[in-house]
Amino acid sequence: MLARWDRFDRDFENLLRSFGFQADVAGPFLGRSPRDGEKLTAPADIVETAAGYQVKVDLPGVDPxxxxxxxxxxxxxxxxxxxxxxxTEKDNVLRMERVHGTFARSFVLPHNVDASKIEAAFEHGVLTVTLPKKEEEKPRTIDIKVN
Structure with missing residues (x-):
């Protein structure tokens, strides 16, 4: 059986943190599951288009x-x-790498998102949230009242 080299783990996690990743992001790479009570994170992509923003989050194995x-x-x-x-007790698990538990991700939205038109779809283990932009206000002329 292989023993984990804690110094390597620490150095690898420090390297990943220096690139902006969250603590213990290295766990899955090192064959570890989150400890009880820890929240998982899910990788996300955010793309801006002319019409709005799209957030895609990988959620394999999650029941919609x-x-x-x-x-x-x-x-x-x-x-x-x-x-x-x-x-069951008869199951002989030889390796368990897939993690389970709860997770949450939060994103601060830009001011130009039209919250009333946000849509979400879940397909093939990927959640796609579509965030349309508000229509830009057009310049208008203001009438001046004369007494």
Missing amino acids: KGLNVQLDKDVLTISAERRAETR
């Missing part, structure tokens, strides 16, 4: 019924739970 997308003022929060598979 347990997926939650909320908007609170200008903060979009995505949360879900990936449940562990049920096993």
Whole structure:
């Protein structure tokens, strides 16, 4: 059996943190699962187009019924739970790398998002949240009242 080299883990995690990744992001690379009670993170892409923004989050193995997308003022929060598979005592697990647990990601939205038109779709383990931009206000002439 291989023993984990803690110094290597620490150095690798410090390197990833220096690039802006969250703490213990190296865990899955090193064959570790999150400790009980820890939240998982899910990789996300955010793309701006002329019409708006698109947030794509990888959520393999997540049941869409347990997926939650909320908007609170200008903060979009995505949360879900990936449940562990049920096993019997007869099951002989040789390796377990897929992680399970709860996760949440929050994103501060730009001021030009039209919150009333946000849509979300879940397909093939990927959540896509579409955030349309508000229409730009056009210049207008203001009438002057004369007494």
